[in-house]
Amino acid sequence: MTDIQQPKLSALGWARWAWRQLTSMRTALFLLLLLAVAALPGSIWPQRSIDPVRTANYIADHPRIGPWLDRLGFFEVYASPWFSAVYLLLFLSLVGCVLPRLRVHVRALRTPPPRVPARLARLEHHRELSVDLPPAEVLAQARVVLGRRYRVATTDKTLSAEGGYGRETGNLLFHVALLGIIVGVAIGHIFGWKGDVIVPVGTGFANTEIRYDTIQYGPRVNPRDFTPFSLTLDKLTVTFEDQVGGRGQFGSPRQFVADVTTHARPGAPGVRQTLAVNHPIEMDGATVFLLGNGYAPVITVRDKDGKVLYSQATPFLARDNNYTSSGAVKVSGASPKELGFFGNFLPTGVITDDQGPISIFPDARDPALALGLYEGELAPGGDGGSVYTLNTEKMTQVKADSGDILRIWLKPGETMKLPGDRGSITFDRVERWAGLSIRHDPARWLTLGSALLALGALIAQLTIKRRRVFVRVAPGDGATLVTLGALSKSDDAGLGDVLDKIGAAITSSAGSPRHTPPRQTPVRGSNR
Amino acid sequence: MTCRTTGRALSRGAVALAFVVALVALGGCSSDPNSIAEQAKKGDQKGYIAGNGAIEQIPSAQRLKPITLEGTTLDGAHWSSTSARGKDVVVINLWGSWCPPCITEIPDLEKVWTEVQAAKKPVMFMGIDFRESAERGSAFVATQKMTYPSLTDESGVLILAFGRQAPTSPPSTLILDREGRVAGRVSGVVSAATLRGLIDDVLDS
Numbered sequence: 001m002t003d004i005q006q007p008k009l010s011a012l013g014w015a016r017w018a019w020r021q022l023t024s025m026r027t028a029l030f031l032l033l034l035l036a037v038a039a040l041p042g043s044i045w046p047q048r049s050i051d052p053v054r055t056a057n058y059i060a061d062h063p064r065i066g067p068w069l070d071r072l073g074f075f076e077v078y079a080s081p082w083f084s085a086v087y088l089l090l091f092l093s094l095v096g097c098v099l100p101r102l103r104v105h106v107r108a109l110r111t112p113p114p115r116v117p118a119r120l121a122r123l124e125h126h127r128e129l130s131v132d133l134p135p136a137e138v139l140a141q142a143r144v145v146l147g148r149r150y151r152v153a154t155t156d157k158t159l160s161a162e163g164g165y166g167r168e169t170g171n172l173l174f175h176v177a178l179l180g181i182i183v184g185v186a187i188g189h190i191f192g193w194k195g196d197v198i199v200p201v202g203t204g205f206a207n208t209e210i211r212y213d214t215i216q217y218g219p220r221v222n223p224r225d226f227t228p229f230s231l232t233l234d235k236l237t238v239t240f241e242d243q244v245g246g247r248g249q250f251g252s253p254r255q256f257v258a259d260v261t262t263h264a265r266p267g268a269p270g271v272r273q274t275l276a277v278n279h280p281i282e283m284d285g286a287t288v289f290l291l292g293n294g295y296a297p298v299i300t301v302r303d304k305d306g307k308v309l310y311s312q313a314t315p316f317l318a319r320d321n322n323y324t325s326s327g328a329v330k331v332s333g334a335s336p337k338e339l340g341f342f343g344n345f346l347p348t349g350v351i352t353d354d355q356g357p358i359s360i361f362p363d364a365r366d367p368a369l370a371l372g373l374y375e376g377e378l379a380p381g382g383d384g385g386s387v388y389t390l391n392t393e394k395m396t397q398v399k400a401d402s403g404d405i406l407r408i409w410l411k412p413g414e415t416m417k418l419p420g421d422r423g424s425i426t427f428d429r430v431e432r433w434a435g436l437s438i439r440h441d442p443a444r445w446l447t448l449g450s451a452l453l454a455l456g457a458l459i460a461q462l463t464i465k466r467r468r469v470f471v472r473v474a475p476g477d478g479a480t481l482v483t484l485g486a487l488s489k490s491d492d493a494g495l496g497d498v499l500d501k502i503g504a505a506i507t508s509s510a511g512s513p514r515h516t517p518p519r520q521t522p523v524r525g526s527n528r
Numbered sequence: 529m530t531c532r533t534t535g536r537a538l539s540r541g542a543v544a545l546a547f548v549v550a551l552v553a554l555g556g557c558s559s560d561p562n563s564i565a566e567q568a569k570k571g572d573q574k575g576y577i578a579g580n581g582a583i584e585q586i587p588s589a590q591r592l593k594p595i596t597l598e599g600t601t602l603d604g605a606h607w608s609s610t611s612a613r614g615k616d617v618v619v620i621n622l623w624g625s626w627c628p629p630c631i632t633e634i635p636d637l638e639k640v641w642t643e644v645q646a647a648k649k650p651v652m653f654m655g656i657d658f659r660e661s662a663e664r665g666s667a668f669v670a671t672q673k674m675t676y677p678s679l680t681d682e683s684g685v686l687i688l689a690f691g692r693q694a695p696t697s698p699p700s701t702l703i704l705d706r707e708g709r710v711a712g713r714v715s716g717v718v719s720a721a722t723l724r725g726l727i728d729d730v731l732d733s
Contacts, residue, residue, distance in 0.1 A: 206687055
């Protein structure tokens with residue numbers, strides 16, 4: 001064993017070393033892989049930015065591991081420090097890789113093509129021919145064939161040309177486009193926002209912070225700057241596949257179309273527009289997407305004197321593919337005790353022996369409401385909980401006159417009298433609600449443009465070949481001896497064709513070809 | 529061989545160091561747990577965003593342009609804030625029967641409303657019943673014995689009238705001066721004492 005002397009590195013030396021490590025291709029590829037791996041937890045665990053409810057439920061269901069996963073950022077993967085670290089390092093690595101290569105490429109574009117090698121016959125692709133054409137004419141012909149896609153340098157007796165710079169340009173553009181995507185996504189996070197609302201048919205929505213059910217915005221967004229547009233949902237058409245063996249699976253959604261009236265600002269004239277899945281509406285400063293739908297049964301609750309206490313299209317949230325939907329009706333106007341109905345809306349309702357009331361088809365073919373009733377305090381201590389469930393902490397379940405728990409089963413148009421002078425409940429009709437997502441991403445065109453550029457640049461990089469073509473002329477005995485040679489930086493099946501084309505042009509312009517076969521395959525014993 | 533092993537160990541150390549540095553740097557960007565974004569992320573489906581109780585008083589010189597709030601009351605009558613222009617200070621309270629903190633503050637609002645009427649002060653109250661049907665709102669008004677009127681605003685369009693001074697969470701209380709400019713805002717539950725003080729300040733300004 002011999003002692004290996006490590007050179008001592010100064011601070012600058014270490015920095016240079018670290019930079020070189022970071023900007024190496026190997027590190028960049030490793031970071032890219034790491035980024036993909038780091039994104040995996042985002043598809044395994046529920047994400048708070050996408051579904052806060054599911055995340056909260058997950059943590060509640062996993063009291064041991066949930067809080068730890070939360071602390072380590074597994075529910076907000078894309079905002080976690082470790083994800084950001086990979087992201088930023090990849091960004092730096094790309095910048096560090098692109099800049100020096102850009103310098104090299106610019107230099108290559110400025111320097112003239114290299115001189116013709118001394119022995120063209122050593123190149124893999126070469127041709128020799130002798131023609132009755134003055135040397136200058138030969139070079140001129142070669143130049144015409146090479147055209148504008150090659151940069152050409154000539155002397156009296158030689159021509160060297162280089163083409164296919166687009167390959168490296170494409171490569172660099174690809175990297176720049178990747179940077180564009182990274183920057184675009186980052187700008188979207190910082191300056192973008194996204195909010196969700198549930199809008200029953202016949203009601204509307206106004207673009208102001210308070211109106212959103214949930215809203216998330218980047219650190220540089222001020223919700224006061226939101227543009228004051230509003231929208232009314234006039235009609236929502238939803239169709240489901242009702243043919244077994246039809247175009248879609250039985251019961252799968254076929255069409256969601258919302259007819260809306262939009263106002264650019266209060267008092268502006270209404271504009272009728274159509275909103276559909278993948279067909280968003282562009283408003284000033286935001287894009288409105290149709291994301292979800294569900295049912296909002298119109299329910300009226302009256303007191304014992306027939307006075308209306310509650311009458312409203314009440315959104316219920318779908319729980320399964322057949323839209324068995326759960327929700328609550330909170331009658332805070334009831335007295336002396338507040339009333340709270342909870343239960344299910346069934347678009348095509350049946351009562352089964354084992355599962356109780358369920359829906360068997362997503363469309364409203366035979367709608368029914370299956371509810372229970374609680375009375376007491378809806379929001380003890382100011383905490384009402386979710387609008388879709390009851391907080392029954394300070395409530396008791398109401399029993400029917402028979403002594404059993406009261407079960408309410410209503411079809412549209414039906415009214416049921418509640419026991420003990422509590423009034424009545426009516427299921428007036430079924431409305432639908434639309435789940436709208438309103439988003440503002442100032443950099444989405446940058447991201448899209450970058451993605452397209454990356455694709456184009458990748459194609460350029462894969463198809464364009466970097467080639468060098470050389471021509472040398474030597475005056476022979478009465479004719480001109482022409483030597484052609486070509487060189488490529490990569491596998492290039494078409495390289496020989498370029499030489500053949502030049503050769504053909506020269507011979508045809510000479511008129512009478514006196515073609516000499518290439519010398520690299522001397523045929524021994526031939527009778528020539 | 530030794531050289532290569534050392535190099536690898538060093539590069540591993542550098543990566544770990546960079547990771548720790550980034551972790552510490554980014555860990556510093558913690559945010560306010562009561563901010564709207566954080567409340568939304570809680571996922572408790574409470575369906576509204578609670579106010580933080582912030583009180584804002586705007587001196588006369590800094591008030592923005594007069595606003596015009598216009599709509600239909602729960603009784604079906606048309607009302608516009610321009611009717612009070614030049615005469616009354618208008619207290620606007622945003623509420624909903626589905627919003628528990630809104631219910632808690634109603635007795636305080638009712639108390640101050642009775643007082644200003646008794647003292648014959650040039651003050652009027654107008655509620656905005658937010659995000660529920662007029663029937664549901666009216667039933668609630670009757671049981672709570674709210675005596676001041678309210679505009680119905682199921683879709684939230686009326687809120688746009690406030691422009692950049694729009695309330696951001698229910699309950700919210702805004703005070704318009706005699707010229708119709710926003711002169712004070714309370715985000716969250718307001719107490720009778722606070723409201724009284726705000727009204728008197730606007731009346732004096």
